[in-house]
Amino acid sequence: MIYDVAVIGAGVIGGLTARELTKYKLSVVLLEKESDVACGASKANSGIIHGGFDPEPDTLKAKLNSTGVDKLYKTAQMLHVPHKNNGSFVCAFSKKEEAHLKELYDRGIENGIEKMSIISGDEARAIEPNLSPEITAVLNVPTAGIICPYELTIAAVGNAMKNGAVLLTDFTVTSIINDGCFNVSSADGRCVKARYVINCAGCYGDKIAAMVGDDSFEIIPRAGQYILLDKKEGARVSHTIFQVPSKEGKGILVSPTVDGNLLTGPTAEAVDCPMCVNTTPEGLETVQRLAAKSVPSVQFREVITSFCGVRSSEKNGDFIIEESKAQKGFINVAAIDSPGLTSSVAIAEYTVEVLKNAGLELELNPDFDGTREDPHFFRHLTDEEKNEYIKKNPAYGKIICRCETVTEGEIRDAIRRDPKPQDIDGVKRRTRSGMGRCQGGFCKPFVMKLLAEENGCKMEDVTKNGKTSQMVLGKL
Numbered sequence: 001m002i003y004d005v006a007v008i009g010a011g012v013i014g015g016l017t018a019r020e021l022t023k024y025k026l027s028v029v030l031l032e033k034e035s036d037v038a039c040g041a042s043k044a045n046s047g048i049i050h051g052g053f054d055p056e057p058d059t060l061k062a063k064l065n066s067t068g069v070d071k072l073y074k075t076a077q078m079l080h081v082p083h084k085n086n087g088s089f090v091c092a093f094s095k096k097e098e099a100h101l102k103e104l105y106d107r108g109i110e111n112g113i114e115k116m117s118i119i120s121g122d123e124a125r126a127i128e129p130n131l132s133p134e135i136t137a138v139l140n141v142p143t144a145g146i147i148c149p150y151e152l153t154i155a156a157v158g159n160a161m162k163n164g165a166v167l168l169t170d171f172t173v174t175s176i177i178n179d180g181c182f183n184v185s186s187a188d189g190r191c192v193k194a195r196y197v198i199n200c201a202g203c204y205g206d207k208i209a210a211m212v213g214d215d216s217f218e219i220i221p222r223a224g225q226y227i228l229l230d231k232k233e234g235a236r237v238s239h240t241i242f243q244v245p246s247k248e249g250k251g252i253l254v255s256p257t258v259d260g261n262l263l264t265g266p267t268a269e270a271v272d273c274p275m276c277v278n279t280t281p282e283g284l285e286t287v288q289r290l291a292a293k294s295v296p297s298v299q300f301r302e303v304i305t306s307f308c309g310v311r312s313s314e315k316n317g318d319f320i321i322e323e324s325k326a327q328k329g330f331i332n333v334a335a336i337d338s339p340g341l342t343s344s345v346a347i348a349e350y351t352v353e354v355l356k357n358a359g360l361e362l363e364l365n366p367d368f369d370g371t372r373e374d375p376h377f378f379r380h381l382t383d384e385e386k387n388e389y390i391k392k393n394p395a396y397g398k399i400i401c402r403c404e405t406v407t408e409g410e411i412r413d414a415i416r417r418d419p420k421p422q423d424i425d426g427v428k429r430r431t432r433s434g435m436g437r438c439q440g441g442f443c444k445p446f447v448m449k450l451l452a453e454e455n456g457c458k459m460e461d462v463t464k465n466g467k468t469s470q471m472v473l474g475k476l
């Protein structure tokens with residue numbers, strides 16, 4: 001079969017692009033090198049819906065960020081993705097930084113951002129009592145928010161599959177040959193044919209473009225390290241607290257997450273390759289020091305975990321979304337660093353426009369259903385609803401993850417729902433099993449058993465995150 005479109009990379013951009021394509025009568029295949037979706041930058045970022053004051057006016061970033069905010073809130077509602085419009089504060093600590101705040105405000109106005117205001121440090125502390133007494137002024141951006149980035153990706157891919165898209169995992173694209181249509185081959189010998197190819201490979205975007213002779217851009221990987229704190233710290237602030245951004249990035253933030261934790265980070269460090277996702281003592285020390293500058297009372301002894309994500313940046317600083325000059329029918333969606341998550345729905349729509357201009361004929365799919373069933377997390381149900389669930393399915397009465405109150409019923413449902421998780425981390429991203437205080441110390445063996453039962457394999461075959469990451473070697 002020859003697909004109309006092959007999308008390479010099942011991050012938030014590839015996932016939402018595949019979903020957008022299923023709004024039309026097109027055959028779509030999504031190719032991902034990992035065993036699950038959302039394994040790149042889309043699983044390890046700040047999860048902030050940026051207001052849109054930061055990008056340089058008249059850039060793609062400015063356009064897709066400012067139009068993307070509303071589109072993202074609406075899509076998150078349709079797909080039942082946890083999100084919250086909590087607003088953001090950008091804090092200045094001196095007269096010089098206050099001047100910078102005014103520049104950001106003016107840039108925001110130029111980018112069409114509404115409802116922003118500059119308030120004094122005291123006004124900000126009246127709203128957020130834990131802010132540092134050193135803060136002299138704050139840019140208040142009420143349209144900003146927070147969202148679960150991996151849940152958005154999972155929901156987008158699931159919805160694309162519901163509308164006919166095909167997902168192929170463990171498909172590492174190693175060559176692309178055009179002999180009238182694109183032959184996209186994987187490391188394990190599989191080959192997919194498609195009329196058009198969209199390159200959404202994140203940090204590997206330049207490597208994929210090079211496969212069709214396009215060396216017009218180079219991805220510069222930039223790591224960001226984080227410290228995630230327990231829910232005890234989750235109410236330390238209600239807004240997302242930024243410092244004045246620099247050329248290096250948006251600075252260290254302190255923010256509640258949609259799940260009620262407190263997130264601090266990220267650093268911004270050039271790294272050699274996209275695989276450099278290790279945290280370092282220096283990086284984590286920087287996060288602590290700068291987070292405490294904005295919110296001195298943060299209790300870092302309540303740390304749950306630390307992690308690192310890698311941005312795919314490019315020297316010109318803007319998103320690259322265009323048909324390749326080296327190869328007709330090949331579309332690059334590359335250098336999607338921050339605010340890529342915020343802009344993701346707008347990027348998907350823009351990419352389909354680029355495809356249309358490249359010659360793809362689009363006829364609306366009358367059967368498209370852009371909604372996803374609510375996964376109904378047990379911990380969010382009322383006692384009455386919980387009893388109803390348990391009556392219908394007793395597996396909802398068995399708690400597997402004590403820290404996050406995740407039931408066997410939810411885990412089994414998640415393993416059966418597209419895109420189906422194959423490993424422990426996949427279940428964790430879908431249900432939060434293992435994301436609590438004990439980080440899976442208690443629930444992991446139970447999740448392994450459920451994965452083995454549902455997928456008809458042995459416990460020894462269950463992996464942490466695909467390939468050769470088996471959890472156990474065999475029975476003692």
Ligand SMILES: Cc1cc2nc3c(=O)[nH]c(=O)nc-3n(C[C@H](O)[C@H](O)[C@H](O)COP(=O)(O)OP(=O)(O)OC[C@H]3O[C@@H](n4cnc5c(N)ncnc54)[C@H](O)[C@@H]3O)c2cc1C
Pocket residue numbers: 008009010011012013014015031032033034037038039040041042043044045046047048049050171172173174200201202203204208223224225266309310311312336337338339340341342343
């Ligand atoms: C530290 C950090 C903080 C950020 N904070 C924010 C924020 O708060 N708000 C915001 O709006 N944005 C933020 N971003 C940006 C946002 O995370 C990204 O823009 C977005 O996740 C990019 O998605 P993607 O799908 O392009 O990339 P990815 O999620 O990296 O997906 C690319 C996919 O391609 C796959 N792939 C690669 N090579 C191949 C191959 N050869 N064959 C098959 N598949 C392949 C990868 O496995 C991966 O799954 C942040 C990013 C980072 C790293």
